[in-house]
Amino acid sequence: MSRTLRRLVGATGAAVLVAVPTLPSRAVDVAAVRSAPSSTSAAAAPLSVAEALSGQDGSSHTVRGHVVGQPTATDRVVTDGFATDYAIAIAAGAGETDTARILYVQVPSALRSQWGLASTPDLLGEQVDVTGSLAPYFAHAGVTGTSAIEAGDSDPDEPGDPGEPTDPGTYYAGTEGLSGQALKEELHSIISNQTVLSYDDVWEGLKDVDEDTQDTGSVRLLYSGTTSPKGNNGGAVDNWNREHVWAKSHGDFGTSRGPGTDLHHLRPTDVTVNSARGNLDFDTGGTENAEAPGNYADDDSWEPRDEVKGDVARMIFYMAVRYESGDRVDLEVNDRVGNGSAPFMGRLTVLKQWSQDDPPDAFEQRRNERIQANWQGNRNPFVDHPEWVESVF
Ligand SMILES: [Ca+2]
Ligand SMILES: [Ca+2]
Structure with a gap:
């Protein structure tokens, strides 16, 4: 079956989160981004989680990833039963479970009601842009001193992006009221x-x-x-x-x-x-x-x-x-x-x-x-x- 039959998904799910400004092209030299003053880094293309994992030098950057859970220990990220809003874990893929490929993000009190998993468990799987210092948290590669968290700029041309919620549309029409x-x-x-x-x-x-x-x-x-x-x-x-x-x-x-x-x-x-x-x-x-x-x-x-x-x-x-x-x-x-x-x-x-x-x-x-x-x-x-x-x- 042709892959052109794929439906576009996720637009409605992304819309419930705040909009972000149009970002410059991804064709940005990562080394140049890293050496930029922290005051301008948030406007540059966000780093990938992999780049943030390998660049734990205390510099300030914006990192893009999908929320995969809440870190509770150096080697543990829970995906349900969230106890607090203090931290989130992000990774390139929304299904990531290997902590070696996950970044631990500190969530300061001002951001907890919107970006903490205990308060907002629906964040799980969402793409986010996180700005802060690339420094260990929970003795694990992380982002600390977090100053901003925003909804990521998800790509609508990539159907089935694992970070986007799917929408069955009218597929279940006729089931209303049935049990x-x-x-x-x-x-x-x-x-x-x-x-x-x-x-x-x-x-x-x-x-x-x-x-x-x-x-x-x-x-x-x-x-x-x-x-x-x-x-x-x-x-x-x-x-x-x-x-x-x-x-x-x-x-x-x-x-x-x-x-x-x-x-x-x-x-x-x-x-x-x-x-x-x-x-x-x-x-x-x-x-x-x-x-x-x-x-x-x-x-x-x-x-x-x-x-x-x-x-x-x-x-x-x-x-x-x-x-x-x-x-x-x-x-x-x-x-x-x-x-x-x-x-x-x-x-x-x-x-x-x-x-x-x-x-x-x-x-x-x-x-x-x-x-x-x-x-x-x-x-x-x-x-x-x-x-x-x-x-x-
Ligand atoms: Ca499962
Ligand atoms: Ca049967």
Whole structure:
């Protein structure tokens, strides 16, 4: 499918934040910017996060990045449950989790009500321009003495920018006032209008929708959280392959066109980690996977790492609504593990909790947007409306 079909997104989300003056071209010599007097630096092109990380010399600059969370320790950035407004963490990509690529920004009291995450949790994922001294904070590369924070100048020509909120527009027209089974039926009707891919298309689809935000030549792997070059796909050890998050044996739908080729639940994974997950249901507990720390398995279940627990849950909920009686298979969620080849996936209560604990982030939202715009034409309702999980299930 042509990439020109992509919709422009994010304009409305950016508009709620304050406007910034038109900025000069990015073609500015960084060394010249660094040596400029601090009084003029705010008018120059902002530094990238990478430039700020490597230039911790106390000089004053404006740095542009996406808000990725709140730093709470030298090696820890939290992405929810924000306790204070004292600091934010920014990175080049809104989905960044590696603290080595994240800048810690001190938020002074005058800016906290607008730019602190406890007061304004919707800042998460937004692009911001931060002005202050390039100096360590929390014993980590940072910006201190912050004098200004403004909404960044996001580029409307880059659809699916992970820092921009997506807008489903009128996609869910007809669901107003519905709940429970009626909502499920209406959503099924809406999301069933889709382009169905071949299993070969899935390789190219994943290279697009799971493209890493920092390294666009790589995809991000679901369970390990690491990246792998796009061309490293295949079946050998240390290749990445196509993980069916709804295990294809649960309903035995295989990889012919249909549920087995639906990008909404397919993710790049390391070959051996994929094989360790196998067709296990989802639940907590077990032994930690040596190759993908933070993931656990026992005899009858798999527990993904915290950062993707909600992603996994919402993929499962999508599948249960998308595939109903009359489709190739009717998939449903139950509160069991060990479902084997039955068309069920569990454990429902745990998946609901995971969806609450790990709400949709910018990477997951970008993925949803790209699947609709570039590949299938349909969306995962639970990424757009996580509150529907409780209503439908
Ligand atoms: Ca997540
Ligand atoms: Ca179903």
